[in-house]
Amino acid sequence: MRDPAWPPPAVLSGVDFNAPSIEVARALIGVGLFVDGVGGRIVETEAYDEDDPASHSHRGPSTRNGAMFGPPAHTYVYRSYGIHWCLNLVCREAGHGAGVLIRAIEPTAGLAVMRQRRGDVGDRQLCAGPGRVAQALGITGDHGALPLDHPPFELRAADTPCEVACGVRIGISKAAEQPWRFGLAGSRFVSRPFR
DNA sequence: CGTGAGATGATCT
DNA sequence: GATCATCTCACGG
Secondary structure: OOOOOOOOOOEEOOEEOOOOHHHHHHHOOOOEEEEOOEEEEEEEEEEEOOOOOOOOOOOOOOOOHHHHHOOOOEEEEEEEOOOEEEEEEEEOOOOOOEEEEEEEEEEEEOHHHHHHHHOOOOHHHOOEOHHHHHHHHOOOHHHOOOEOOOOOEEEEOOOOOOOEEEEOOOOOOOOOOOOOEEEEOOOOOOOOOOO
16 A cells, blocks of 8 residues: 655655656756756756666666665766766655756856856857756766755746757667657757757 | 767776 | 767868
């Protein structure tokens, strides 16, 4: 018998982080994400789940992906290609190994700090891509497995409902046909256009 | 606009 | 030893 009081609610800024990663990835579009006040609204995400060959969690818990199996509404940060950091938001009840990759943000706060971290690039390229998001927001491995409702992190609910586009994920070779990439329709801050 | 190569290191086989 | 949830720069049309 399932206890209706379990799992405990993990709703932040209108997003239910206990939901499956696909739903969370969709719900996160338009939500504000800030690290020490620097950030903007999320305009592109990708969903990953344990039943997903492309997911780091697919082969079960390990040293790297441990946070994916931890509590929802926490971060999972990993190093990509030995160079970049990438930020995920963990979802599902603890133990499921699901998360949402933050792929792009429309910068709204701390633009000067972002430019300092990112170098001399146009505003459109400040946060267009997972590695760029992490660099612009100052995210490193130290930001892994942290709760999203405590500093330095902050979420803000979307102020207006938004139209969400979806497409296949980017940069993966396994389960490459799954349409688990989501974006704010018409946004010019996404890493690649939706069709 | 496009394609392609190199950087760079942890993780997994 | 191979594979990566990437980025930047160089070059061609």
